[in-house]
Amino acid sequence: MLKRAGGAAMPDGSGGTTLADAVRERIGARLAATDAELARRYPGDPGTRQPVHTVYVPADAFAEDTVRSWGDQALAALDAHAPDAAALAGVLGLPADVAGTVHERVRAKLRREPVEDLRIDFEDGYGNRPDAEEDAAAVAAARTVTAVVAAGTAPPYLGIRMKCLEAAVRDRGIRTLDLFLTGLLAGGGLPDGLVLTLPKVTFPEQVAAMAALCGEFERAAGLPNGRIRFEIQIETTQAILGPDGAAGVPRLIDAAGGRATALHYGTFDYSAACGVGAAHQSPDHPVADFAKAVMQAAAAGTGVRLSDGSTNVLPVGPTERVHAAWRLHYGLVRRALARAYYQGWDMHPGHLPTRYAAVYAYYREGLDATAARLAAYVARTGGEVLDEPATARALSGDLLRGLDCGALDPAEVTGRTGLGPADLAALAGRPAR
Numbered sequence: 001m002l003k004r005a006g007g008a009a010m011p012d013g014s015g016g017t018t019l020a021d022a023v024r025e026r027i028g029a030r031l032a033a034t035d036a037e038l039a040r041r042y043p044g045d046p047g048t049r050q051p052v053h054t055v056y057v058p059a060d061a062f063a064e065d066t067v068r069s070w071g072d073q074a075l076a077a078l079d080a081h082a083p084d085a086a087a088l089a090g091v092l093g094l095p096a097d098v099a100g101t102v103h104e105r106v107r108a109k110l111r112r113e114p115v116e117d118l119r120i121d122f123e124d125g126y127g128n129r130p131d132a133e134e135d136a137a138a139v140a141a142a143r144t145v146t147a148v149v150a151a152g153t154a155p156p157y158l159g160i161r162m163k164c165l166e167a168a169v170r171d172r173g174i175r176t177l178d179l180f181l182t183g184l185l186a187g188g189g190l191p192d193g194l195v196l197t198l199p200k201v202t203f204p205e206q207v208a209a210m211a212a213l214c215g216e217f218e219r220a221a222g223l224p225n226g227r228i229r230f231e232i233q234i235e236t237t238q239a240i241l242g243p244d245g246a247a248g249v250p251r252l253i254d255a256a257g258g259r260a261t262a263l264h265y266g267t268f269d270y271s272a273a274c275g276v277g278a279a280h281q282s283p284d285h286p287v288a289d290f291a292k293a294v295m296q297a298a299a300a301g302t303g304v305r306l307s308d309g310s311t312n313v314l315p316v317g318p319t320e321r322v323h324a325a326w327r328l329h330y331g332l333v334r335r336a337l338a339r340a341y342y343q344g345w346d347m348h349p350g351h352l353p354t355r356y357a358a359v360y361a362y363y364r365e366g367l368d369a370t371a372a373r374l375a376a377y378v379a380r381t382g383g384e385v386l387d388e389p390a391t392a393r394a395l396s397g398d399l400l401r402g403l404d405c406g407a408l409d410p411a412e413v414t415g416r417t418g419l420g421p422a423d424l425a426a427l428a429g430r431p432a433r
Helices: 021-030 032-041 066-081 085-092 096-112 131-151 170-186 204-221 249-255 267-273 286-299 319-338 349-365 367-379 389-405 410-417 421-428
Strands: 053-058 117-121 157-161 194-198 230-234 260-265 305-307 344-346
Touching: 021 032, 066 085, 066 096, 066 319, 066 349, 085 096, 085 319, 085 349, 096 349, 117 194, 131 157, 131 170, 157 170, 170 204, 194 204, 204 230, 204 249, 230 249, 249 260, 249 286, 260 286, 267 286, 286 305, 319 344, 319 349, 344 349, 349 367, 349 389, 367 389, 367 410, 389 410, 389 421, 410 421
Parallel strands: 053 117, 053 344, 117 157, 157 194, 194 230, 230 260, 260 305
Antiparallel strands: none
16 A cells, blocks of 8 residues: 555555655645745736727827817828728738728728827926916816816827926926816716826936825725825836846836836837937837836736837828828838737827737738637647647737727637637636626
8 A cells, every 4th residue: 555645545547646745735835835925026917907008199289180180181191091801902912901991990990999099298298388377288188088088089098198207307297297187077087998108217216206196196095095196107227227238128118117008119219329320210120129028028927018119200191192101010010010019109190000000900811720729729629820828819919909999899709619708818817897
């Protein structure tokens, strides 16, 4: 007879153990603090919708009709330069089997929800103004946000980019943030989709100061602790590689104390900081790829999301020039999607058609293969690819993102996989929505 170390006899052939239960218990106790730290630092995906883009509008240009105006301008550009599916396919090289659906869904999106995330910009897009002028703009921004939220015309996500916390503009940035948030409270409260952006971060102490600032406002306004969170813009080389040679991004996330929601790559500030010439500053430059790879590794598992930067090539002028800009933008968005950067910046209404065309084509081109692989995984029937749980998370995550942005419909996803949104969320490791 085999015996366990604890002394209980085991039937022949049934196996046995050598270690006493107390050993397992001691190992568990030894790793309890590590378990807690893993859960704190790496909680996983937050389970909420991630916008496919962020639109930046100077604070003095933001108005109640801004979102509708962008949608109308984007539709006009589409009508003028790619009025039907064949024309859009010819410009962007869309496969024939998805071109019609993509063109139709892009038009519907531009009518229904042309902007998913909008940032009222008090930083580079606004510049330095007299204090009285910026005060008035901050108050007006709060009133306008309150109005569009009440009217049901606000994008799902909306907020401001304040000035950074460097000494020269620190007081101005804090005052603008205070005026904006106070104005929102006076108008009825902070909207669910509120997003704040902290630019030009260099050291973790600046992020910690922003977190402290949010906490102070919450206490003063009687808000729940942690209600106010923010994005961190990665625009400086020091944010990527610190003076001691260590990666800076994990320290920035940690310094936020759980308030960081996303990391946004700043194409032009970061490229310029690396000495890249103006003609070569682009989201696909090698310095950009390096920075974004560091951001990606640092954010993985933390619940902090990623956003690519923008292109400054605008689709304006004659059709030939618009088409060239569209092809560039479409290619950059598709490249980012393949690299798991599911969000990016758009700086002009003319970028909206190619943003949505790229996103919709990406998810629709992969729908059949993604759904088939996921269905085979769930049914344990195998197939041409042997997928693991980690791949199932990725497959279901792709389908959820496609549903969120309107590229896919629930019926076609369920019809191909047999899975509903709650099933997909469970496979993706997200909280049920």
